Structures are given as C-alpha cells and as structure tokens.
Amino acid sequence: MQRTTINRRSVLAAGAGAALSMPFIRPSWAQAQTVRALMWEAYVLPDVVSKFEQDNNVKFVATFFDGNSEAYNKLRVGGAKEFDLVQADGFWPQLYFREELIRSVDYAHVPSATSYLPEFKPENFKVLTDAASGAKIGYPFCWGAYGITYDAAAVEPEKTDTIACMFDPALSGRLSTSARFEENIALAALLVTDRLGSRDKPRPDGKPFNPYVLTDEELGEIQKLLVEQKALLLTRYQDNPTLFQLLQSGAVVAATEFAQVFRQLLTAKDGNPKEDFRHALKMKEGGLGWVDTWLVTSGVEDGPRLELCNRFIDRMISAEVMKRIGETAGCSTTIDLRSISSEEDRKLYLMDRSSEIADLFMFDQPSSPEKWERVWSNVQAA
C-alpha cells in the first residue's frame, strides 16, 4: 500500500496551483461589482467608461462583436447570464425578446430618454415595443442607413438615385462594398424585387415585403446579380479605415456603407484637399436602415444590478456623451442634439432628416441563414 506524504514540494505545488487559478475564480460578492456589456467597439469612450466606474464603484467589462448574428450567437452560447447589457439593431431586439434573451425596460428610470428625437420617442418608435405585451424592450442609441457614399466628381449624383449604380460596368474596378453578407444580399434584394415586381405578390411569411424574407426565385436572381457585381468591385472592405483610404485616394469612387466613412472624409483634418464626397441615404428602390439600441439581458433581475444598467444607459444616451459618440463613431444619434450643434453638424449628422428612418427597411435576421450562406458562398466561389 502506498502512503501519501505531504512534503515541502507538494505544498509548494498546491500553493502555486491555487495562486495561478485565483484570477479565474470569481466570488459571488465580486460579481455585483461588474457591468458586462456585449457591444460595438466604436461606441466605447474610455474616459466616459472610467468616469462611470469611478462614480458607481464598479468595473465595466466590454465584449465586442461586428454583426448582429455574431452577437446573437455569443448571447445564445454564453447565456443571458454572461452579459448585463447587449447592443443590437433593426429587428434583432424583437428576436432577442421572443427568445427571452433580454427583458423589458422602463423609460421612467432613464431620465435622458426624455430627450429622444420625435421619431424615437417610445410612443412613436414601435421597433422596440413588444407587439403582444406592449412592453418596451430597449433604448434607441444611434441610427443610420446603408447608403451609397460617392465622389461626386467621378459619379454623377443622379446615378446614385438607384442601387443599380453599384452594379454599373462604367465604374468597374472603382466600386466597393462591405464584407457583410446580410446587407449585400438585402440591398441587392431591393433592386431585384423592384425589377421582378415581386414585392406586392404574397410574401413567404405572409407579411408585407421585407428584403430579409425572400423567395428562392428572388435569391437565385440576387446571386446572379452579385456574381456580376463581383467583377466590378475593387474589394469588399473589412473595416472603415480601409474604405476611408480607398475613397480618399480615389481608388474607389462609390461604396455602400453606414455613412460613417462619409462623415470621416468630410471632417478629416489631414490637410489633404477634400473631394466632393456625398452620401445617398435612400435610393428609388428603397434603402436599408438601422437603429442601434441598448438592451438589458434577461439575466439582470430587478434591484441594484438593473439600476446600475439603467445608470449606464442613461449616461450613454445623455446629450453630452451622444454628441461625442456621434463625432467619434461618425453616426447620427437618436437624442435631439440640435440645440447644442452647429448648422454644419446638423447637416452632417442628418439631425433634421431623422424622419427618413421610417421609410427605410430595418436590418433584420435573414429568413434562412443557411440559404443565404449558400448564396453568398456561390457568389464568392464564382
């Protein structure tokens, strides 16, 4: 029979093991001191976060994502208890709420919510209202479209009245789109369904036309169109800085984007002479729009943690912070900043055009991610 002895080496090894594992063990009392957010990186303002941490004696931990589907996957895999706050846009918050990943919210606990632009006030902005219960499910944050930014010196402004501009052989090698497959397909869907005249026909889900809910025939036509477009593209940009460089250098003269690069181009302080950059928000076939939101996960129960979440959202949608986020991220805000903005900023950030959001098709979940993935793969392989 072997005798187990405790010697100095085993004690040292056990001590070292315990010390190494300490950072990975979180006691329950420490958990209440952390606010965990699943969010877009562009919206992090380090000094605002630090101030929030100081004022509330908490630690803010952010996890970043790019597209909604990625966030949705992270939220589902990690479970709603892994995060306190999550961001999403378009109709994604509705999906989160249906799947009980997020909880209802009360605007009365977030004082800054009284400053929303009329279109985003709770009584008007129905995208964040649960149809069954009437409960509010999140807070609008920034808004925008997926329009066309173009150099008016190289592209006639009239051309950008239509999405066909992005499929124009005359601009071959000088076009670019983002690498996001959902928006590439949805934008092409607007052009295809307009050409086919299929929007008014019965839709697969029995609801009014939505470019994210498409028939197989429409998807087939979209695939053909995107394959044709591929030969005209210089590249599909992965990030805004790349698109900024391509547009500024003149290598690309028209690109679909969220108007963020458009604003960065107009406000760049690099001493280079500015081209005549413009942005088409909505084309004659329609346009895609998004409203980024702040949502509270279902893992957050009533009490101190919810209050902490409300305080964070209140800070983030305060006029002072929203103005800075608009300038940093290059997006339009849902809070009314007109009284504290210059005339130039009002135009640049579309502050007087927020009503146009109602005419745009909101970002949504593809009707069949599997079919859409197949279409996208076929386009990439062609």
Place this chain on the structure above:
Amino acid sequence: MADPDNRWNRRLFLHVPAIFLVLFFVLPLIALVILSFWQTENYKIVREWSATNYVTLATEPAYFVFFVRSLFLAIGVSIFSVAVSWPIAFFIVRHGGRYKLILSLLLAVPFLSGEVLRLISLQGMLGPTGLVNGVLLKIGSAPLRFIMYSNWATFIALVYLYLPMVVTTVYLSLLNFDFRLTSAASSCGANRFQVFCEIVWPLNLSGTIVGFLLCFIPTLSASLAPRFLGGPSGVLYGMSIAQQFGESGTWALGAAMGVVLFLFSMAVLGVFSLGIDLRRTGFTGMGRL
C-alpha cells in the same frame, strides 16, 4: 520501491502535457466531429445525427472551389518558399561564419509583431495607394492591378508569413550536413550541379520536406491573409470556415469543413512522412553520426 521524487517528476513531465493535449486538442477535435454530424437552423444547433453537412460539401461546388483554390495556393506558396529558402539558408551556413547564429535569428524578426499587423502593413504596401503602386503612379506608370486585392496578393502575403519557417528548417538541416561529402564528390570528378543534385539535395530532403509541410499546412487553412488581401474572388477554404463560425452562424457545416481539412492535412502528413528520415532533418544532430 520507486523513488517518490522520480514518480512526481514523471507525473509532472508526462501527465501534465498529456492532460493539456487531451483537454485542448483531443476534446475540441471530438466536439468538432460531433458537431459536424448535427445541423444548424436559424442560428440554433439541432442535435439530430445526419451526414447532411458532408453531403452538402460533396455536392455544392462552391466549397470544392474554395478547397481547390486553397490547395493550389498552398502548393504554390510552399514550393516557392522552398525554392527561395534554399539559397538563403545555404548562404548563411556556408558564408555566415561567426554571424551564422545572428543571421538565423534575424529570420525570426517578423514574428516579433502580430500576424494581423504584418498583413495590414502588407495591405498598405500592395494596395492601390501603397508603396509599390504609389511609386508607379508617381513616375507616371500604370498601377499593378494584379497585386491589389487578388490571389497574387494573398500569395505574396503567405510567402512573407511562412518563408522564415522554411528558411529556418532548411538552415537547420544544412547546419547538420557534413560538407566534406561535397569535397569528396568534387575530388571524384563531380561538377557543382552533380554535387548538388546527388549529394546536397538528397541528403537534406528530409529537412526540406519538413519545411515544405510547415508552410503547406497553415497555408492550406489560411483565413486572415485572403480576408485582408484576397479581394472579392480570393475567398479560400479557411476563410470560408471562419465565415461559417462567424457571421453566417452555420457552425455544423463549418465543423464538417474543419473535419475534412483535418483529415486531408493528416493524409498529406502521412504521405510525406514516408520520405522523412528524422535523423536527417537537422533537428536531432544525429545526421552527423
């Protein structure tokens, strides 16, 4: 009776790495295989066993195209890297003198920065406004379109990323090679070409194959280089796998693609390992015995 200290040492040096490998290599691999036989539907995993994902891979031409693209690129990059590595390694070994070690360590300098950083800098170099095309435009020449967002750009990036690995491997092989053999062959009347083809190359073939594989395997699954530099027609198999696990959320199909890649890589390793004699790879030093 076994010495308890020895027993403890054996546990530490054998069991710990074994547990690490089981936890972080074998188990994830098993999970990947299981997932590949399930389905994903609307971003949800459906735990129903079927070979649908493999049928999709076998019947949908897109994935085959990605694979063939990757395969040709991996072969091209690996052969090119070996061809470029040989003269570099040969020069260091024969003419490096006392600076041999420093010269070989210089090969590791690119690894001091991250892969993404290196790719972004390369993007700046090869892009439409980059160093190469910028200079061409300045002197009134047309830009080189083929290096902008194309498979050629990916080729250049992959060679840049993996060339140091191949050079190091060939260098280590040559370092252990007894060059007196070449003198003997020359004395017997062999010309330089014959010396290389019949003495130097065959006796360093194992090291060369190892270098080839160290370049071939990661290139076959490359996802970052084509993403940053490949352009609209430059999607490779590894990039497509990343897409399945990322934005499209079709994890089960991505898992099946991963399993196929793993099996193919293992088969390539198996075939090439037949030609490898470890004593001649340069790593053991036994080649001198």
